[in-house]
Amino acid sequence: MNDTTQPLSGVDLVVRGLRKSFDGQEVLKGIDFEVKPGEIFVIMGPSGSGKSVLLKHLIGLELPDAGEILINGEPIQTPEIAAKYRMAMVFQSGALLNSLTVGENVGLYLSEHRLKSPEEISKIVAEKLEDVGLKGAEDKMPGDLSGGMKKRAAIARALVIEPQLILYDEPTSELDPLSAVVIGEEILELNRRIHVTSLVVSHDRDLAFGIADHIAVINEGRILKIGTPDEVKQFNDPLVRKFLNADFKHETKSST
Amino acid sequence: MFENIGEIVLLFWRTLLALPLVWRQRRKVMEQFFEIGNASLLMVCVLSFFIGAVISLNFGPPLVERSFSSAVGGVVGLGLVKELAPVMMAILIAGRIGSAMAAEIGSMRVYQEIDALRTMNISPIHYLVLPRVVAVAIALPMLVVVAIIVGWFGGAVVAEANNHIGIPIQVFFSDLRDIVKLNDVANGVFKSFCFALIVGVVSCHQGLTTIGGPRGIGRSVTKAVVNSIVLIVISDYLLTSLWIFLTRLGLI
Numbered sequence: 001m002n003d004t005t006q007p008l009s010g011v012d013l014v015v016r017g018l019r020k021s022f023d024g025q026e027v028l029k030g031i032d033f034e035v036k037p038g039e040i041f042v043i044m045g046p047s048g049s050g051k052s053v054l055l056k057h058l059i060g061l062e063l064p065d066a067g068e069i070l071i072n073g074e075p076i077q078t079p080e081i082a083a084k085y086r087m088a089m090v091f092q093s094g095a096l097l098n099s100l101t102v103g104e105n106v107g108l109y110l111s112e113h114r115l116k117s118p119e120e121i122s123k124i125v126a127e128k129l130e131d132v133g134l135k136g137a138e139d140k141m142p143g144d145l146s147g148g149m150k151k152r153a154a155i156a157r158a159l160v161i162e163p164q165l166i167l168y169d170e171p172t173s174e175l176d177p178l179s180a181v182v183i184g185e186e187i188l189e190l191n192r193r194i195h196v197t198s199l200v201v202s203h204d205r206d207l208a209f210g211i212a213d214h215i216a217v218i219n220e221g222r223i224l225k226i227g228t229p230d231e232v233k234q235f236n237d238p239l240v241r242k243f244l245n246a247d248f249k250h251e252t253k254s255s256t
Numbered sequence: 257m258f259e260n261i262g263e264i265v266l267l268f269w270r271t272l273l274a275l276p277l278v279w280r281q282r283r284k285v286m287e288q289f290f291e292i293g294n295a296s297l298l299m300v301c302v303l304s305f306f307i308g309a310v311i312s313l314n315f316g317p318p319l320v321e322r323s324f325s326s327a328v329g330g331v332v333g334l335g336l337v338k339e340l341a342p343v344m345m346a347i348l349i350a351g352r353i354g355s356a357m358a359a360e361i362g363s364m365r366v367y368q369e370i371d372a373l374r375t376m377n378i379s380p381i382h383y384l385v386l387p388r389v390v391a392v393a394i395a396l397p398m399l400v401v402v403a404i405i406v407g408w409f410g411g412a413v414v415a416e417a418n419n420h421i422g423i424p425i426q427v428f429f430s431d432l433r434d435i436v437k438l439n440d441v442a443n444g445v446f447k448s449f450c451f452a453l454i455v456g457v458v459s460c461h462q463g464l465t466t467i468g469g470p471r472g473i474g475r476s477v478t479k480a481v482v483n484s485i486v487l488i489v490i491s492d493y494l495l496t497s498l499w500i501f502l503t504r505l506g507l508i
Contacts, residue, residue: 056371059375060374060375061371061374061375083377087375088375088376089371089372089375091368091371091372092368093367093368095367095368095369095371095372096369096372097364097369097372097373098363098364098367098369099360108376108378109376109377109378112376112378112383113377113378114280154372157376161376
């Protein structure tokens with residue numbers, strides 16, 4: 001696979017005809033999209049539209065009923081292929097292991113797979129934590145971190161894998177607008193620096209338009225529109241418009 | 257509970273397959289081992305002392321009245337070795353350690369920590385289940401040996417102190433030695449090893465299949481303890497039959 005297996009180079013991701021049902025209810029109704037190497041692709045949609053389920057398929061936590069997911073043209077469901085590419089996921093809650101320190105969490109991939117010596121691991125951990133602005137937080141417990149810091153620690157943990165594809169699940173949920181911008185900038189910066197392909201699932205419109213190269217708007221298990229942020233903004237589908245323009249409009253009524 | 261037996265057996269099988277990796281996880285095994293010992297040793301001593309004492313108190317006077325006083329040591333000795341120590345300690349460990357395992361793994365499941373492990377290609381079986389099952393499988397038989405000795409001592413103290421029994425400690429133990437054979441001790445320890453596997457695998461399985469929020473964790477903990485106890489009692493009968501069968505065949 002020539003240059004694609006080199007570390008720190010993004011991969012190409014193609015999803016075709018992906019379908020998934022839970023207890024007879026179809027959650028994904030045929031999803032198709034393509035993510036180019038090194039780009040930031042944002043999947044945007046309201047809660048319950050199937051975003052998180054889609055993400056779980058991409059990382060291999062769920063198996064599709066139909067359809068395929070290809071990384072650099074190879075099906076990801078095959079274990080050998082999945083093992084060949086390095087993928088990481090940043091969970092909505094961070095999903096740091098609460099019984100371990102931040103440093104142990106970040107170095108977990110290396111220490112469990114015996115990839116480096118303990119000294120090298122602690123050096124890498126310090127480096128990655130510094131990359132995400134958490135210098136010196138190694139010995140803290142996840143419970144002592146704020147929501148934003150947890151997410152940044154989770155990003156550091158993902159970076160240790162030296163991923164070719166990072167999946168972010170709602171990276172700005174539960175964060176104040178300022179922290180949300182910091183996380184957004186982090187994602188953007190990482191993408192520019194190490195050219196990792198980034199797939200972000202979010203319902204945060206500001207984040208999507210701020211960082212995306214391409215946006216897919218998803219609703220009830222179907223993709224309504226894929227395009228650049230500008231194309232999506234111009235798109236005249238009533239459902240897309242409704243989601244993008246949702247705002248408080250009724251505040252004056254209650255006063256009378 | 258019984259609908260999960262297949263999954264539990266599968267988890268046990270996968271844990272067995274992972275056994276060659278146990279050396280890698282030795283630190284976690286030791287941590288779990290000390291936690292089990294730390295949490296249970298005192299309780300085990302108190303519990304088994306009084307179990308031994310109460311058997312002595314119950315069976316001593318009627319046996320002595322019928323001039324079977326030489327059987328008191330044997331009754332207390334055998335009762336503890338073959339049944340009471342392994343079963344009671346397994347139930348104690350199910351309550352103390354099984355519940356903690358189900359709660360810890362269950363909350364990791366609920367808060368997506370197990371999904372996070374999987375995305376890092378770390379198997380929850382290698383990382384979470386294996387060290388716990390191995391630790392409890394080593395710790396419980398050791399605790400049972402302690403329980404047997406302390407329980408005997410409890411029985412002996414009551415046998416000497418109680419006016420209606422009045423058997424000196426030395427006589428109690430020499431009677432006990434006449435009846436209790438090494439084979440009986442091995443039987444008890446073997447059973448406790450099997451019970452430990454039941455507690456470990458059932459509790460970890462329950463933790464891994466936790467669904468829902470905090471309420472789901474609570475449900476898992478209850479189920480882990482109840483299912484472990486039911487399986488311990490049922491398998492106690494089966495293991496005892498098996499042991500008797502093998503002994504009769506002359507294999508043990």
